[in-house]
Amino acid sequence: MKEYDVIVIGGGHAGCEAALAAARMGMEVLLITMKIEEIGQMSCNPAIGGVAKGHLVREIDALGGEIGKAADVVGIHFRVLNRSKGPAVWGLRVQADRATYRAEMRRRVEAQERLSVKQGHIAEILVDGGRVVGVRTETGFEFHCKTVVLTTGTFLEGLLHIGLVHFPGGRFGEPPAMGLSESLRKLGFTVGRLKTGTPPRVDGRTIDFGMMEAQPGDEPPTPFSFETRPEEVRNRATCYLTYTDERTHDALRRGLDRSPLYTGKIVGIGPRYCPSIEDKIVRFADRPRHPIFVEPEGLDTEEKYVNGFATSLPEDVQWEALRTIPGLEEVEITRPG
Missing domain, CATH: 3.50.50.60 (FAD/NAD(P)-binding domain)
Structure with missing residues (x-):
């Protein structure tokens, strides 16, 4: 062998x-x-990159890695985040x-x-x-x-x-x-447990995009890899922005007694900058709304990713809360969070 x-x-x-x-x-x-x-x-x-993560992808690229090059080849939406701030904190994000x-x-x-x-x-x-x-x-x-x-x-x-x-x-x-x-x-190692959440995926044919704000990619788009020529990448899809409101938050609060996050079923430590939607409404209870980005899973599917709505709440709560969001009133969930 x-x-x-x-x-x-x-x-x-x-x-x-x-x-x-x-x-x-x-x-x-x-x-x-x-x-x-x-x-x-x-x-x-x-998606590849984003604030902070985009810096990491470019560092990997500088060391000869493939993630940035692959993202450039299959990217369908290129956008630099944090443009309103200084260049040091700009973060390229590529929807793949x-x-x-x-x-x-x-x-x-x-x-x-x-x-x-x-x-x-x-x-x-x-x-x-x-x-x-x-x-x-x-x-x-x-x-x-x-x-x-x-x-x-x-x-x-x-x-x-x-x-x-x-x-x-x-x-x-x-x-x-x-x-x-x-x-x-x-072998003597201490093994711990971490926690992460994912949002539900939904059927794009049941979304009213006219109720949302289009988020087109940058023109001209910026590639991730230092080896990719700018003319080799192009935008082929659009993301959309909508918001939760108090109706959404009320629906989520009613489900907290069945949340594994708040009933002690989940003991792992979650990511600091990617809280679940139920965590957002508890930790930031004074905020009247939270942004929700509807993103394509790919060019050959109608399935969409509801970014900003990561959750471990029961499916019935997910359905009720999603349908309070503008543009998602008739949405059908394809996979629960």
């Missing part, structure tokens, strides 16, 4: 960059992911086509020399004499290596919460990674 210099566990944003970087440094690399078709999957909203981005990143990974890709569920890190020597899959098969890089995202013993119902999952519709957390505990 071939021994690798580096094994990367997880094929998301970080895993792709880690595997590509190591292979380009002359190492023999194996990227192991639970589902090869999901390499490069955009777990949350189909979710399916095309995934395919583009997989193509780049599979084209890289010295980089192999295999599908598998890693359940254990193998250690001998205090040094990593490989990994073992849930079926008992072993891959040997000198170094392991963990880029497991939301999958380690992942739990999904919708209201007071919770069930195992790494992403909605995908199983979690079980076993690896226990392996880390046995």
